[in-house]
Structure formats: structure tokens, C-alpha cells
Amino acid sequence: MAVSTAGSMPAGVSAELDTFPRLMLAHARTRPDRPAIREKDLGIWQRWTWAEAAQEVRGMACGLAELGFKRGDRLAIIGDNRPRLYWAMCAAQMLGGIPVPMYQDAVAQEMTFVLQDAGIHIAIVEDQEQVDKLLEVKDQCPELLHIIYDDPRGLRHYAQPFLHELDGVIADGKSYDKTHASFLEQEIAAGRPDDVAIMLYTSGTTGKPKGVCQTHGALIAAARGGCSFDKLDETGEILSYLPMAWVGDNLFSYAQALVAGFTVNCPESSETVVTDLREIGPSYYFAPPRVFENLLTQVMIRMEDAGAVKRKMFHYFMDVAKRCGADVLDGKPVGGKDRLLYALGSLFVYGPLKNVLGMSRIRVAYTAGAAIGPDLFRFYRSIGINLKQLYGQTETCAYVCLQPDGQIKLDSVGLPAPGVEIKIADNGEILVKGPMLLKEYYQRPDATAESINAEGYFMTGDAGFIDEDGHLKIIDRAKDVGKLNNGAVFAPNYIENKLKFFSYIKEAVAFGHHRDMACAFINIDIGAVGNWAERRGMPYSGYNDLAGKPEVYELIQECIEQVNADLAHDAMVADTQIHRFLVLHKELDPDDDELTRTRKVRRSFVAEKYAVLIEALYSGKATQFIETEVKFEDGRKGKVSADLVIRDVKTFPAVSRRAA
Amino acid sequence: MARLIGEVILDLQNVSLSFGGVNALVDISFDVREHEVRAIIGPNGAGKSSMLNVINGVYRPQAGEIILRGEHFRQMNPYKAACAGIARTFQNIALFKGMSVLDNIMTGRNLKMKANIFQQAFWMGAAQREELEHRAKVEEIIDFLEIQHIRKTPVGRLPYGLQKRVDLARALAMEPQILLLDEPMAGMNIEEKQDMSRFILDVNDQMGTTIVLIEHDMGVVMDVSDRVVVLDYGKKIGDGSPDEVRGNPEVISAYLGASH
Numbered sequence: 001m002a003v004s005t006a007g008s009m010p011a012g013v014s015a016e017l018d019t020f021p022r023l024m025l026a027h028a029r030t031r032p033d034r035p036a037i038r039e040k041d042l043g044i045w046q047r048w049t050w051a052e053a054a055q056e057v058r059g060m061a062c063g064l065a066e067l068g069f070k071r072g073d074r075l076a077i078i079g080d081n082r083p084r085l086y087w088a089m090c091a092a093q094m095l096g097g098i099p100v101p102m103y104q105d106a107v108a109q110e111m112t113f114v115l116q117d118a119g120i121h122i123a124i125v126e127d128q129e130q131v132d133k134l135l136e137v138k139d140q141c142p143e144l145l146h147i148i149y150d151d152p153r154g155l156r157h158y159a160q161p162f163l164h165e166l167d168g169v170i171a172d173g174k175s176y177d178k179t180h181a182s183f184l185e186q187e188i189a190a191g192r193p194d195d196v197a198i199m200l201y202t203s204g205t206t207g208k209p210k211g212v213c214q215t216h217g218a219l220i221a222a223a224r225g226g227c228s229f230d231k232l233d234e235t236g237e238i239l240s241y242l243p244m245a246w247v248g249d250n251l252f253s254y255a256q257a258l259v260a261g262f263t264v265n266c267p268e269s270s271e272t273v274v275t276d277l278r279e280i281g282p283s284y285y286f287a288p289p290r291v292f293e294n295l296l297t298q299v300m301i302r303m304e305d306a307g308a309v310k311r312k313m314f315h316y317f318m319d320v321a322k323r324c325g326a327d328v329l330d331g332k333p334v335g336g337k338d339r340l341l342y343a344l345g346s347l348f349v350y351g352p353l354k355n356v357l358g359m360s361r362i363r364v365a366y367t368a369g370a371a372i373g374p375d376l377f378r379f380y381r382s383i384g385i386n387l388k389q390l391y392g393q394t395e396t397c398a399y400v401c402l403q404p405d406g407q408i409k410l411d412s413v414g415l416p417a418p419g420v421e422i423k424i425a426d427n428g429e430i431l432v433k434g435p436m437l438l439k440e441y442y443q444r445p446d447a448t449a450e451s452i453n454a455e456g457y458f459m460t461g462d463a464g465f466i467d468e469d470g471h472l473k474i475i476d477r478a479k480d481v482g483k484l485n486n487g488a489v490f491a492p493n494y495i496e497n498k499l500k501f502f503s504y505i506k507e508a509v510a511f512g513h514h515r516d517m518a519c520a521f522i523n524i525d526i527g528a529v530g531n532w533a534e535r536r537g538m539p540y541s542g543y544n545d546l547a548g549k550p551e552v553y554e555l556i557q558e559c560i561e562q563v564n565a566d567l568a569h570d571a572m573v574a575d576t577q578i579h580r581f582l583v584l585h586k587e588l589d590p591d592d593d594e595l596t597r598t599r600k601v602r603r604s605f606v607a608e609k610y611a612v613l614i615e616a617l618y619s620g621k622a623t624q625f626i627e628t629e630v631k632f633e634d635g636r637k638g639k640v641s642a643d644l645v646i647r648d649v650k651t652f653p654a655v656s657r658r659a660a
Numbered sequence: 661m662a663r664l665i666g667e668v669i670l671d672l673q674n675v676s677l678s679f680g681g682v683n684a685l686v687d688i689s690f691d692v693r694e695h696e697v698r699a700i701i702g703p704n705g706a707g708k709s710s711m712l713n714v715i716n717g718v719y720r721p722q723a724g725e726i727i728l729r730g731e732h733f734r735q736m737n738p739y740k741a742a743c744a745g746i747a748r749t750f751q752n753i754a755l756f757k758g759m760s761v762l763d764n765i766m767t768g769r770n771l772k773m774k775a776n777i778f779q780q781a782f783w784m785g786a787a788q789r790e791e792l793e794h795r796a797k798v799e800e801i802i803d804f805l806e807i808q809h810i811r812k813t814p815v816g817r818l819p820y821g822l823q824k825r826v827d828l829a830r831a832l833a834m835e836p837q838i839l840l841l842d843e844p845m846a847g848m849n850i851e852e853k854q855d856m857s858r859f860i861l862d863v864n865d866q867m868g869t870t871i872v873l874i875e876h877d878m879g880v881v882m883d884v885s886d887r888v889v890v891l892d893y894g895k896k897i898g899d900g901s902p903d904e905v906r907g908n909p910e911v912i913s914a915y916l917g918a919s920h
Contacts, residue, residue, distance in 0.1 A: 042799040042803055043795075043808070044799075153866070154865075154866070156866070157865070269809060271808070275809070275812075632850065636850075
């Protein structure tokens with residue numbers, strides 16, 4: 001497949017549409033009345049057309065310029081997904097500046113690093129919460145000159161002269177734009193496709209975060225490739241609720257939206273996403289596996305609470321779906337009886353279920369960011385949701401591999417995306433090349449040189465291989481793959497994902513590298529296990545209490561034994577069955593640095609922090625006392641302690657049926 | 661703080677209340693100024709809730725006077741109090757458990773509904789127009805208290821901390837001038853308490869509402885209130901700024917816990 005050029009744009013015009021501000025203005029000209037963005041405010045969906053959005057962006061750009069924002073400056077953007085924060089990205093780009101979206105749930109101290117590293121002069125933030133955080137660290141960031149806020153609530157008495165309300169900035173900018181119309185035109189004309197369009201800081205599973213510089217050209221190439229691959233056009237609707245600092249949101253809610261011209265919908269608040277999803281009914285949907293996992297957990301909890309008839313019907317038709325649902329979706333031949341049963345299932349179960357999930361209108365849904373459990377993946381596909389996997393990282397605009405419709409394999413991430421070239425290094429590491437590669441790490445030539453080799457390939461750090469059909473399969477992070485003492489390959493992620501498919505298990509951390517056997521920490525899912533406990537009339541006071549209950553241990557043990565039985569079937573991983581486990585006394589939390597902001601386990605940090613527990617797992621002890629410091633959302637600290645029980649689990653002899 | 665504390669808006673003079681032989685309140689006088697946060701503290705059974713009940717007319721004191729914006733009352737009654745702009749929340753949440761959050765808050769608009777019962781029953785003319793206006797106001801409060809995600813959830817299914825917030829929302833729906841809060845933070849964890857403190861301060865600051873609250877958590881009281889009155893066994897034993905009260909020996913021995 002050739003690299004696509006702007007699908008719906010008339011030939012000749014497309015060549016000029018090589019920066020985001022030009023795309024924005026082109027939409028305002030060609031489809032001025034189509035909805036560009038919506039946001040639910042005070043219970044009602046508000047809408048801005050492309051023409052209106054472009055006016056706001058222009059106003060914001062001129063306002064920023066009046067505050068001294070210049071070509072090449074970085075603009076910090078901190079907050080939930082709000083229309084005006086997306087516009088701020090475009091406004092900065094109009095002036096040749098570089099937006100730097102930051103994780104809105106980070107505590108103030110975490111923000112300091114990025115603010116200093118990127119040399120931020122101006123920050124646009126959502127509300128008082130973010131303003132307070134910036135004020136807290138402002139002394140450590142002498143370069144920070146102006147803070148602009150979107151929502152004035154609670155900020156009336158803040159008298160600092162460097163605080164500005166966004167409304168005022170836009171209003172000033174608009175009047176400037178009226179009198180100096182050529183100013184912006186010149187600025188936009190000066191933009192070039194190889195200018196840096198955005199800086200995204202890597203979540204930093206290793207070391208300090210690095211600012212990944214992506215150009216207009218790279219992002220637009222990735223977005224055009226994706227849009228043509230899945231035939232996205234201006235009629236699409238998406239709900240933008242993932243952190244703006246994540247490359248995935250950037251590609252889907254910003255780059256692809258500006259390339260294809262579809263409508264971006266911003267939820268009312270982060271807690272209302274499920275309701276908003278139902279109201280919007282997006283046609284295109286993107287979420288990390290965790291979100292799909294949570295949705296499934298909620299469905300399962302509610303089904304457990306449903307009446308006997310409904311429950312029976314649900315399980316019967318889910319079995320039908322498991323048998324033939326994915327084949328129906330892929331258009332493969334399915335027997336007459338199954339086809340009929342599936343149609344009935346659609347009427348009674350899958351249709352209503354999709355409606356509850358807000359997924360009735362989905363044409364394409366993607367998941368990425370972490371490996372997705374095969375059972376979880378199969379569940380969504382079997383009820384008729386075209387869920388696909390993609391593979392990519394911040395450095396590649398989240399655009400390396402995509403699964404084509406009809407060629408879905410549960411354990412692969414698909415074919416190289418249009419324009420992308422993939423190679424497997426001798427050590428199994430995946431190398432990629434293409435127009436979507438990063439320009440550089442901000443002010444880190446050493447890191448840039450380390451990650452891009454002499455032939456221009458980006459080294460992903462993931463281990464994988466290409467199967468006979470050309471699909472890429474990911475095994476694990478190259479550095480996470482270890483070996484047991486007996487030489488068996490130990491891929492922790494693989495085991496953890498199997499554990500996490502149980503709705504009772506929220507997080508798992510497996511250990512085994514340079515050890516005789518595999519052991520695991522478990523975090524129970526407080527929603528699912530809590531509901532399970534309530535139905536049994538078990539009282540509990542909170543996570544800590546529930547996690548320590550013998551009945552809960554029994555429940556988790558059963559789950560692990562099932563995983564072990566499953567692992568025993570595969571000769572490659574039979575040796576890595578879990579021998580011993582414990583249920584942690586607290587949930588792993590990004591505030592305590594145990595998870596990244598994208599909620600991946602920081603393996604080495606956890607291993608270090610809970611070294612005493614790992615020791616206990618391998619020394620054969622039955623209990624271990626532990627005290628841990630926890631940070632509350634406001635940065636205050638407290639302690640939780642517990643006597644943790646450690647249990648042995650049944651393991652199974654390797655079944656070599658397949659080999660025979 | 662740019663918030664301006666104004667004149668005395670509510671003045672209680674020599675209020676006494678007894679139930680049979682039990683003296684719940686004995687000769688209590690204190691005042692509340694406009695726009696301030698006034699806390700009432702004291703040990704269990706000190707008469708704090710009785711005090712609020714006197715202010716909004718649930719209990720009728722045997723002696724004393726209530727002066728509300730210069731108008732003298734021997735005693736209030738709940739309807740008069742509500743019409744005079746006094747709203748309250750309850751220690752044991754008194755919401756309609758089976759109704760949604762939205763509907764619960766809408767009941768707070770009841771006094772402001774002018775359409776007649778016939779119009780309301782058939783949702784005609786004035787009633788329809790009015791409901792849209794009230795709904796807009798209610799949505800502002802929902803936004804203010806950040807409870808958008810539970811708008812349509814029946815109150816009975818909510819955790820305690822959120823029910824307390826809905827209780828506050830309903831009181832705010834009356835657009836009160838004086839808001840009486842009876843232990844708004846009882847039974848909450850640290851984060852919930854922080855959220856609630858912030859909401860109380862925001863209400864006070866942005867809506868200019870005068871707030872009288874009863875609270876057990878000393879940290880909260882000292883943080884949020886402008887002046888504190890201390891009760892013990894129905895008597896007033898202290899009155900003043902949080903610092904003054906903290907230093908008052910009588911208060912320390914009665915409540916804050918003296919060194920023995």
C-alpha cells in the first residue's frame with residue numbers, strides 16, 4: 001500500500017496543507033458549518049463549528065503573541081480535555097510555537113521537571129487546581145512568566161499580575177486580529193512542515209522524562225496514513241477523554257481530527273465519561289486496554305446482580321458469540337444455525353449491551369498502550385465491535401502497526417502501517433523507520449543518538465517477531481524479558497495480562513528473573529471483589545481489610561490456578577507458572593510512583609520498594625509485615641501497614657499435547 | 661482575603677430552650693455577621709443542633725429573641741425561615757432516597773416555583789418555562805459542586821460523602837442568604853473532608869452566603885471559620901476568633917481536651 005496523500009482534499013491544495021494551522025483554516029473555509037468540537041457544559045452539549053473554532057484559535061494566537069509568545073517558544077497546556085485547550089495547541093502552532101501538553105493529574109513537584117526542562121514561559125491551564133500547583137512551584141521555575149486559566153472559578157481573589165483569564169486573552173487577541181489581519185497570515189505562512197509541532201514527555205518507565213519533538217510533517221503523515229487505512233472522514237465522531245499529554249490522544253483527537261475533519265467531543269468531567277459516551281455514540285473510539293477491562297468488569301458485576309433469567313440468557317448468548325462472533329464480524333463463513341443464533345443474540349444481548357457501553361455506532365475501535373489480554377479482546381470482537389490493535393509509541397506518533405479489517409489475529413498487532421518500514425534486530429528488538437519518527441529528544445542529543453541507529457531506524461525497546469503473514473507480534477519489553485534459573489524464558493507481562501483478565505484482579509506484578517520459580521503480587525479490583533463480598537454478606541472496611549480476608553485469598557488463588565493450568569498447555573511458558581503469591585495491602589498508584597501516569601507498572605521501582613515482600617515470597621515464609629508510605633492527592637503523606645499472608649499455589653505439569 | 665464581612669445579619673438574644681426538665685439551651689446570645697463563616701462547637705449534647713433548630717424554627721425557645729435583619733421574632737417557623745432565605749442541611753441526611761440527585765436538588769427550588777398546581781401537573785405554559793429556568797440554576801449548582809456524574813443516580817445508591825454533597829446542593833438551590841450546616845463533614849474521610857471544606861469556602865466566597873456550621877473536626881473548624889461560639893451543656897462558654905477560642909482555658913478543659 002502506498003503512502004496516502006490527503007484523501008478527500010482536492011489535488012493541488014493538499015500540498016499546502018502541511019501544517020496544523022493551515023489545516024484548521026482550510027476546514028474553516030471548506031466546511032465552515034460542520035461541527036468541529038463539542039463539550040457538555042451545564043448538562044447541555046455545546047457546539048462550535050469549524051468557522052467558529054478557527055476564530056477562537058486566531059483570537060487565542062494573537063492574545064498569546066501580545067503576552068510575548070514567539071516562534072519556537074514552548075507553551076505548557078495542563079488540564080482535562082477541553083475545547084479551549086485543544087485550540088491552545090493550534091494557537092501556539094500558528095505562531096510557530098510548540099505546545100507541551102502535561103498530565104493534569106500530576107502533583108506539582110512532578111510538573112517542575114517538565115516546566116524547567118522545556119523552559120516554559122507561558123502556561124495555559126484549566127482551573128484553580130492547576131493554577132495552585134503552578135503557584136506552588138513557581139519559585140523553582142523562574143522562567144515561567146504568565147499563567148492563563150480557562151475556568152475562573154475560585155480565582156477571583158488571586159491578585160498576582162502574571163495570572164490572566166483566558167477569556168480576556170482571547171478578547172484582546174480578537175481585537176488585535178481585526179486591526180492587524182496580516183500579522184497572523186504572515187506567522188502561519190512562515191510555518192514549515194519540519195517545524196516541531198508538539199513536545200510530548202515520555203512517561204519515563206526508565207529515568208527522567210524526555211521531551212519527544214514531533215514535527216507537523218510526522219504527525220500529519222501518521223494521521224493521513226491512519227485516516228486512509230480506516231477510511232475516516234468528516235462524518236466521524238469521537239469522544240476525547242484520554243490525557244492530552246498522551247500521544248494517542250494527540251494523534252486521534254488532534255492530528256486525525258484536523259486531517260479528516262471529524263468531530264471531537266469533550267466529556268463534561270472525567271467522571272461522566274461513561275454517560276457521555278452513551279449520549280454521543282462515537283463512530284471511532286480509542287482506549288488503552290485498561291479502559292476496556294474496566295468496562296467489561298462493570299458489565300460482569302451488573303450481570304452477576306441481574307435476575308436468573310437474564311443471567312442465563314447472557315451466558316448462553318455469550319457462548320454463542322465466543323464460538324462464532326468474531327467470524328461473523330470478519331465475514332468468514334459461519335454455519336446456518338450459528339448464524340441464526342448470533343442474530344438472535346444480537347437482538348437480545350449484544351445490541352442492548354453495545355448500547356449500554358455507548359458502542360452501538362462504532363465502526364472502528366482501537367486499543368494500544370499495553371498488551372491486551374486475548375480473552376478481553378475476543379469478548380469485544382465477538383459482540384460485534386470492530387476492536388483492533390495498533391502498535392506505536394510516543395516517538396513514532398503511535399503509528400507503526402495497524403490491524404487491517406478482516407485480518408485480526410488475537411496475539412499480533414497487525415501489519416506495518418502505510419509508509420512504515422519494520423525490521424527485527426538480531427537480539428529480537430523491533431526497529432522502525434518512516435515519516436512519523438521523532439525529530440529529536442528536546443535538548444538531549446545523547447538520547448536521540450542512542451535511540452536512532454546509524455541507518456535511521458528507531459529502536460523501540462520492544463522484543464517481537466514477524467509471523468508468516470507479515471504480522472508483528474510483541475512479546476514484551478526487551479529489557480523485561482528475563483530467564484528463570486533453569487533457563488526458561490520469563491515474560492512477566494504475558495503472565496500478568498493473563499491474570500488481569502480476571503475481573504477480580506486489577507493489577508499483577510510477576511517476578512522470576514534469575515529465580516527458581518515465578519511469584520506474583522496481586523492487587524484486587526475493589527469494585528469486583530467488593531461486590532463479590534457484599535453478595536456473600538462479608539463486611540469489610542476498605543481495600544486493606546478486604547485484601548487480607550482468607551476468602552479473598554481463596555478467590556484469587558483459584559484465578560491463579562486457572563492461569564497456571566493455562567500456562568501448562570504451552571511448552572514455551574509452562575515453567576513460568578506462579579508458585580506463590582500475595583495480595584498487596586494497598587493499590588499501586590501513580591501518586592506513589594508505582595505506576596506511570598499511563599498506568600503501567602514501574603517494575604524495578606516496585607521490586608525495590610517491596611524488596612522485603614519479594615524476599616518473603618522466595619524464602620518460604622507464610623506471612624510478612626510491611627509498612628508503606630502513601631501520598632494523598634494533596635501531597636500529604638500517611639502510612640498503611642499490614643501483615644501480609646503469602647500462599648502457595650497449585651502448579652501443573654507441562655502438557656505437551658501440541659508437541660506430540 | 662477580599663471578602664467583606666458586613667453588619668450583623670442574625671442576632672440571637674438570651675435564648676433558652678428546655679424539653680421538660682432538660683435544659684437544652686440556657687440564656688444563649690450570639691450574633692452572625694453577613695458573609696462570615698460562623699462555627700458552633702461543643703461536646704455531644706451541648707445543644708449545637710438545638711441551636712440550629714431554633715434558628716430555622718423547628719424548635720420554639722421558651723425565652724429570648726431572634727433578630728433577623730433588624731426584624732424581631734419571638735420564635736421562627738420553618739416556612740418563615742425558608743422565605744427569609746435560611747436554608748439548612750441535616751446531620752442525618754434527609755434526602756429522598758428513591759429520587760435522582762437532579763430531582764432532589766429540584767425540590768430545593770420549590771419555594772421559588774410560582775406556577776399553580778394545575779399548570780405544574782400538566783407541565784403547561786408557565787410551569788414549563790419555569791422548570792427550564794430552575795433546571796438551569798440547578799445545573800449551575802451541580803457544576804459548582806462537581807456532581808455531574810451522578811445527576812441521574814438515585815440518591816440511595818450513593819456513598820455517604822456524596823449524599824452529603826447532594827444535601828448541600830439542595831440547600832443551595834434555595835439560593836439562601838444564610839446556610840445552616842449541621843455536621844457537614846461527619847463520617848467523612850480526609851479527602852472528602854477537604855473537598856467539602858473547599859466547597860463550603862467556595863460557597864461563602866463566590867455566592868456571598870453567610871454560613872453557620874456545626875462541626876466536630878477541630879482542624880476543619882479552625883481552618884474555615886471566621887468566628888467560633890462554644891457551647892457546653894447548653895451554656896455558652898466561649899466566643900471569638902478561632903485563635904481566641906483555642907486559648908480560652910474553659911474551652912480547653914471542656915472540649916479541646918486539657919492536659920490532665
